[in-house]
Amino acid sequence: MRPLRTFVWILPSLLIIACATSPRGRKQLVLLPAGQMNSMGAQAFDDLKRQTPIERDPATNAYVQCVAKPLTEQVTSISPRDGWEIVVFKDETANAFALPGGKIGVHTGLMTVARTPAQLAAVIGHEIGHVIAQHGNERVSETAVAQLGLAGVGLAMNEKNENYNLIMGALGLGAQFGLLLPHSRTQESEADLIGLDLMAKAGFDPSEAVTLWQNMSGAGGGQPPEFLSTHPSHGTRIASLRKAVPNATPIYEAAPAKPRCSR
Ligand SMILES: [Zn+2]
Numbered sequence: 230m231r232p233l234r235t236f237v238w239i240l241p242s243l244l245i246i247a248c249a250t251s252p253r254g255r256k257q258l259v260l261l262p263a264g265q266m267n268s269m270g271a272q273a274f275d276d277l278k279r280q281t282p283i284e285r286d287p288a289t290n291a292y293v294q295c296v297a298k299p300l301t302e303q304v305t306s307i308s309p310r311d312g313w314e315i316v317v318f319k320d321e322t323a324n325a326f327a328l329p330g331g332k333i334g335v336h337t338g339l340m341t342v343a344r345t346p347a348q349l350a351a352v353i354g355h356e357i358g359h360v361i362a363q364h365g366n367e368r369v370s371e372t373a374v375a376q377l378g379l380a381g382v383g384l385a386m387n388e389k390n391e392n393y394n395l396i397m398g399a400l401g402l403g404a405q406f407g408l409l410l411p412h413s414r415t416q417e418s419e420a421d422l423i424g425l426d427l428m429a430k431a432g433f434d435p436s437e438a439v440t441l442w443q444n445m446s447g448a449g450g451g452q453p454p455e456f457l458s459t460h461p462s463h464g465t466r467i468a469s470l471r472k473a474v475p476n477a478t479p480i481y482e483a484a485p486a487k488p489r490c491s492r
Contacts, residue, residue: 251362253419259363260370267330274332284317284337293317293335295490296349299431327356329365342444346490347437354424364416425477432484435477442467
């Protein structure tokens with residue numbers, strides 16, 4: 230390893246791609262090429278699909294896809310290369326997750342807390358928010374710099390599987406891959422607000438996002454889901470969503486279609 234040479238090699242790349250801006254105008258440290266993040270996301274998703282039982286019930290799948298489709302259709306600015314893929318996993322925990330490239334997992338247990346189509350839309354919209362704001366890339370970038378230094382970022386960029394566990398941990402798959410890195414408060418709030426906007430545009434009543442989080446805080450117990458395991462307390466989260474609902478409501482009322490999804 231020649232650190233200096235690696236640094237000199239990597240510096241131009243850093244200068245070119247380090248300065249990204251999220252959909253809500255926030256400056257981000259985003260070091261890895263989007264194409265590489267997307268293929269890592271696809272690989273991790275394939276691994277999960279092999280390791281985790283998939284829900285095959287047609288009615289449940291039709292319901293989740295009915296809610297997800299109008300949401301992904303709102304995303305026109307950043308279209309993942311491989312397209313969106315939403316898979317329902319047989320898992321009792323009230324959880325959902327997103328991977329770069331538009332791969333979204335919904336646990337069957339989520340439906341006990343997200344009790345209406347609009348509440349499910351709030352969760353899926355939140356996960357889409359993580360994808361389009363490149364939160365996976367941001368976390369991998371920050372983790373790689375913090376733990377491995379710039380040379381480590383070079384490794385992550387050049388050898389797809391060299392830092393697999395680190396990357397999977399940074400993508401929020403710590404339980405499966407051995408290293409847990411929670412989403413930051415900033416990313417969670419950003420995903421909440423992007424999700425609220427998406428659900429309103431897709432024709433789901435945004436006020437139901439508030440109800441969802443009230444259901445979540447009432448559920449308690451067990452391992453905290455991805456979107457609960459982070460710093461913002463339920464109260465903070467509910468308060469900031471409640472503040473944003475009045476702006477989202479006219480968008481919902483003007484939405485050309487109101488999806489009718491039933492289980
Ligand atoms: Zn989240």
